[in-house]
Amino acid sequence: MTSLDVTTEAEDSGPSGYAAARLRLLQEKARSGPPRRAALARLTDDWLSALFTTAAQSLGVRGAALVAVGGYGRGELSPRSDLDLLLLHDGSADSGAVASLADRIWYPVWDLGLALDHSVRTPAEARRTAGDDLKVQLGLLDARGIAGDLGLVAGLRSAVLADWRNQAPKRLPELDELCRERAERQGELQFLLEPDLKEARGGLRDATALRAVAASWLADAPREGLADARRVLLDTRDALHLTTGRATDRLALQEQDQVAGELGLLDADALLRQVYEAARTVSYASDVTWREVNRVLKARSARPRLRAMFAGGRRPEPERTPLADGVVEMDGEAVLARTAKPERDPVLPLRAAAAAAQSGLPLSLHAVRHLAAAAKPLPVPWPAEAREELVTLLGAGEPTVAVWEALEAEGLITRLLPDWERVRCRPQRNAVHTWTVDRHLVEAAVRASALTRRVGRPDLLLVAALLHDIGKGWPGDHSVAGETIARDMAARVGFDKHDVGVIATLVRHHLLLIETATRRDLDDPATVRAVADVVGSLGTLELLHALTEADGLATGPAAWSAWRGSLVADLVKRVAGVLAGESSAEPEPAAPSAEEERLAIEAHRTRGPVLALHAQAETPLPDAEPEPVGVELLIALPDQPGVLPAVAGVLALHRLTVRAADLRAVDLPGEVGPGSVLLLNWRVAAAYGSLPQAARLRADLVRALDGSLDIPARLAERDAAYPRRRGVKAPPPRVTVASAASRLATVIEVRAQDAPGLLHRIGHALESAAVRVRSAHVSTLGANAVDAFYVTGPEGAPLPTGEAGEVARTLEAALRG
Secondary structure, X not given: OOHHHHHHHHHHHHHHHHHHHHHHHHHOOOOOOHHHHHHHHHHHHHHHHHHHHHHHHHHOOOOEEEEEOHHHHOOOOOOOOOEEEEEEEOOOOOHHHHHHHHHHHHHHHHHOOOOEEEEXXXXXXXXXXXXXXXXXXXXXXXXXXXXXXXXXXXXXXXXXXXXXXXXXXXXXXXXXXXXXXXXXXXXEHHHOOOOEOOOOEOOHHHHHHHHXXXXXXXXXXXXXXXXXXXXXXXXXXXXXXXXXXXXXXXXOHHHHHHHHHHOOOOOXXXXXXXXXXXXXXXXHXXXXXXXXXXXXXXXXXXXXXXXXXXXOOOOOOOOXXXXXXXXEEXXXXXXXOOOXXXXXXXXXXXXXXHHHHHHOOOEOHHHHHHHHHHOOOOOOOOOHHHHHHHHHHXXXXXXXXXXXXXXXXXXXXXXXXXXXXXXXXXOOOOOOOOOOHHHHHHHHHHHHHOOHHHOOXXXXXXXXXXXXXXXXXXXOOHHHHHHHHHHHHHHHHOOOHHHHHHHHHHHHOXXXXXHXXXXXXXXXXXXXXXXXXXXXXXXXXXXXXXXXXXXXXXXXXXXXXXXXXXXXXXXHHHHHHHHHHHOOOOOOOOOOOHHHHHHXXXXXXXXXXXXXXXXXEEOOOOOOOOEEEEEXXXXXXXXXXXXXXXXXXXXXXXXXXXXXXXXXXXXXXXXXXXXXXXXXXXXXXXXXOOOOOHHHHHXXXXXXXXXXXXXXXXXXXXXXXXXXXXXXXXXXXXXXXXOOOOOXXXXXXXXXXXXXXXXXXXXXXXXXXXXXXXXXXXXXXXXXXEEEEEEXXXXXXXXXXXXXXXXXXXXXXXXXX
16 A cells, blocks of 8 residues: 555544554555655654544644644654644634634544644644743754645744744853753763663654754754664664554663564664664764753854954954874864874874873864875884874873864774774673773773873873773773783884883783682682782782773772772782882993993083984884984983983973983093082984974083073963863872882882973972982873982982881972972
8 A cells, every 4th residue: 555545544534543554554565664654644644634634624724834843843743742732713703713723723633532732723832832841942943734724834933944043142052951860860971771762862862952043043963874774763763663562762672672672683782783883973972062052052142242352454363272293272172283194194183182191172073174185004013103192192181081082083994993893883881881892991091091090001001001901892802802902902003012012911811800800719729829829910900900990980980999909909919028028129220322432421521511413203104204303312411410300401491391211320431530520311202393403402402501591480380371181180190219229229119190380399399309310211091100210319319218218209299299
């Protein structure tokens, strides 16, 4: 039977004919999705139109119309959808006749057992009610005439749209708050095992809200993929209604396999993954849209003041504050600088993401799309800068999530890490887990970012947290599969062979500590010995301990507790005792290279600093010219107080970021003459792309050493002129004394958030403590500084225990301040 036959039967046969035709339509397997919803709406239109026309003629009512609103107004009728109807009249007819007309429409609907949301109003009453009730106004935005005076309907629709646009500065914030409150109650659809397809965040209500924002003409949602996402959610709700026979929007566990079958999907997991992907599209579009709404409203509120301030002059351009090379802040978002060239800078997507997350800013939609369209693929293995930017992004804490989602929405994550596709939107059918697999991995990195002060290699911790469940996209034991994938991904990202092995070990055994601590007898020496044999080193043990905690915290409240944490800590303490014998002492200092020895002799002869700069070039693309991305800086100068803070301060003034540094004193050959020379080997990067000149660096260093260049004052002036955005608060710095790490010096370990001038502040604090820095080993891993300073007293001996502790506490207080 064709849709025309169905409609004709509905018109001729009254309610029973409509019911029969409706049933046949819903049973048509060949027709589903948007065509079936539209056909159901047309069938219902025809039936209700016949009811209205017959009743209006018999009652003599003119100047009235039957109006579909809400989802029915959009022609999106699911099998068990409510019918949202408005009987609109111009007020000319007798009120009793209008009431009778309404009864002749409402009662047949109720007699069929259909849910009905109804009202009777004049256009003025409808506008007044809409002004008082946001939900009514939203429904009227989709008003559609079914029968009667369609001119009356058109007039109301035009008036409601005009009201909506005029009142947008007031009503849109109300709608935003309504969406937030609903999300707080219902949760995020893309992570729920039994989601509400309509009410949860990212569901059909939010998709409707985006239509309302677009109707205001104030802002618009990203349209790519949004229509398909709505269709997926509506199709799923249709299948849910058909399989349950109920007007429900909650996708319960026991019904998911049936719904999947109705939609022709393999199983419930395939269904959930499809629903999650759709919800993620709606959620991301909502985030971008509401950010744009708030930006426009803020600009509108400031415009009258700006007009008064700049009357007769040019409109001021938005302020652009540098964040990183090629990235600036503008209007509360991280955007690309005008000089950025993503087609020549394959690291730019990661650099922009890291800068946005570290600053606590969203990455603008335009920037992400431009990067996705123009940026070339990274070479494999990645260059060092790309790896460092990934670690910086992962270590930013909570802001990492929104930035990661922005990259993922435009396909950049799977382009960077192809294996990510198998875990993207993958559900976890375990009530303990709060998140999908991919979001759990990002959440684990967020949790790990708060634990970076506990480990010597925060970069390995953060990457292992991101990859620890990557094997869940494959069959079999996810830890075993994950080890192989993590090994490949870590090598792709550019870690060396040793670090790849550590990451693979962490992924393979990320459940070892929690399972052993909760299921084995820790008083049995064999238990502890077995764990020690697997872990192998104290460094890997501290990483595994932090990863275990991050994994538990990111799983959900049931997965981690103070009791579980204490059991794991007890096990770690016992294993550390077994591994303590493997702790290495201070390594023998490396002999200076020929160039270092030449510089040292020249510094001894001239009694001043000698510098050498070597640009480190990389060619990321086959057809591109090599471009300098960093500098190896060698400095030799006679041993004297204040060298470390002076050199670090000069580099900070020149906006050079220290990636790694090594400072050591060397004794010159006897034939050169007595004396000790300090050698500093630094790897630095220009914060905004410009490389320094050796002559200018040397001149400033000479001035810093003789006291004519006030570095603290200059740094303070620059910070005042260009305040650095702090973003989300980082974990506090941690300064410890590494006992028994060296027989010749006291080792002070510093773990802190990297920042301009950090090394200068550390050096200044150590100088103020009247200790001599015998050697220093500095590394910046993402946004984390992990430094070790070998210090002695004035006589060249290690510090007494109490004095060493006091120096560490003083240094930590200085860094916290």
